Amino acid sequence: MGKELKLGAEARLTLKDNVVVKERIKKSYRLAQIDSVLRKERTSKEASLLQKAARAQVNVPRVLKVDKENFAIEMEFISGELIDKIIDEKLARELGREIALMHDNGIIHGDLTTSNIIVKSGQVFFIDFGLGEISDSVEKKAVDLRVLKEAIRANHPAAADKLNEIILDSYKRHSKKATEVLTRLEDVEKRGRYKER
Missing domain, CATH: 3.30.200.20 (Phosphorylase Kinase; domain 1)
Structure with missing residues (x-):
């Protein structure tokens, strides 16, 4: 069984x-x-x-x-640890690079939380693409990043700002469409703050 x-x-x-x-x-x-x-x-x-x-x-x-x-x-079976438990600056850089690669190939994860990211031998693996899709939508890529930022903020409040900054910086260095996506991410976050008021 x-x-x-x-x-x-x-x-x-x-x-x-x-x-x-x-x-x-x-x-x-x-x-x-x-x-x-x-x-x-x-x-x-x-x-x-x-x-x-x-x-x-x-x-x-x-x-x-x-x-x-x-x-x-x-x-x-990816035998490793959830990134949540062991995330540091090196893994944050690796994560930004891997998300850039995924997005540049038109793949949206759809549920990019830290519980869907496993680290094995220092490498970042993505699991559970149940809500994923093939799309080149700048909005959807921005939402992927927003979901990840929120997950890190919820689980690592003290280190969140630094970790998120490293992830986005690495994404920027490795993604061909980073400028568009990160500009849209700012819009997505503004809309979120507006709704919360």
Whole structure:
């Protein structure tokens, strides 16, 4: 059966023989036919995103098998630590560079929190592309960065400003469209502050 790693709203993750199986859960509130189509589409979409990221040399788990009939993806298990626990300035620079590579290849993560980033042998790996998509939207890239900044601020309040500055500086140095994205990030943050008032 395998060891359950995580049970989320959308999927169940189990580990067996160093292989992670991500299986999309049936939603009883949806019509069975619609549910089946949606789960199949999302499984397929996530697998192709991971494969595109791997071809672009973004660090992600390798897809080993896609089982559309059972709404499951089998992938490599990344044995490491969540970045949250060990983030420092060196990892922050690495993270900025990796996000730039991902974005420059038209890949939006969609849920770029510190709980979806694993560090293995000093390298940053992105996991869980369930909300991801292929897009060159400047807005979506800016939102990815905003989500990450908020996650770091929530988990490392004392060091957040410095870490976020290093991440964005590294992103700026490595991304071809950094100026546009970072300008939009400022707009996104202003809108967020306006809403909070």
